Amino acid sequence: MSKNKMALFKRYRFFIFMLIATLIILLFKPALGLNVYHVAINSVLQMLGVLPPIFILIGLLDVWVDKETMVKYMGKDSGIVGILLGFFLGSAAAGPLYAVFPVAGVFINKGSRLANVFIIVGAWASMKIPLLLFEVASMGLKFTIIRFIMDVFGVLIIAFVMEKLLTQADEQEICQLSKKMVE
Known part of the structure; x- marks a missing residue:
């Protein structure tokens, strides 16, 4: 062979x-x-x-948002703005979890901080706004608020611990793999 x-x-x-x-x-x-x-x-x-709609939106994001803007709002020095933006983008997103990975690749290629990308993925997985509304209706407001607060802390802890555990070589490998994925 x-x-x-x-x-x-x-x-x-x-x-x-x-x-x-x-x-x-x-x-x-x-x-x-x-x-x-x-x-x-x-x-x-x-x-x-x-x-297909996700890929179209990713293409538009890639073309419309320049790297400097992405680094300013989602990069290493973005601080609380990057964290809040990550939570917003992940929670407001529509679509299944597998759709977030191409999105994460574009964010990584544009210079986003890995912790912020992990926050987007975590929020996409557990904190979508339509699901929260359904949860309030079926499980009650108290349960939803408790779970939401736990998710916020859980996503933050996981994102920052993962970023700390990654070596510089790991970060470079992730960036190279995301460039291959987007190409």
């Missing part, structure tokens, strides 16, 4: 394994196998409905 084929196989080995496993399920339990493929196809279609 050539190096290119081996690299391609290595890259897609999990997908190939899962394809074989689901084909075996389809062979021995046809109803369950059809359900597996039905769910997989629906998930892919849902993802295709979400990602």
Whole structure:
């Protein structure tokens, strides 16, 4: 096997394994196998409905916001403004969690502080405004406020601890990987 084929196989080995496993399920339990493929196809279609608008918005962000502005508001010296902006961007965002990673890549490439990017990801995962409104209606205001405050502190602690644990080499590797991802 050539190096290119081996690299391609290595890259897609999990997908190939899962394809074989689901084909075996389809062979021995046809109803369950059809359900597996039905769910997989629906998930892919849902993802295709979400990602193009996200990529368009990322492209606009990349073109419209220059690096100096991003560094000013989200960079190393942004302070509380960067933190608040990170919380706002993460909470106001729409879409599933997997949509935040290309967004995070653009922010990293534009010179944002890693802790601020981690705050965006954390807020996107746990503090979306529409979900908070649903939570108030179903769980009550007191529960929602307590959980929200815990999320704020949790996201902040995780973001700053992660940033402190990363070495300079780790930061450079993250920046290089994000540049590859956006290209």
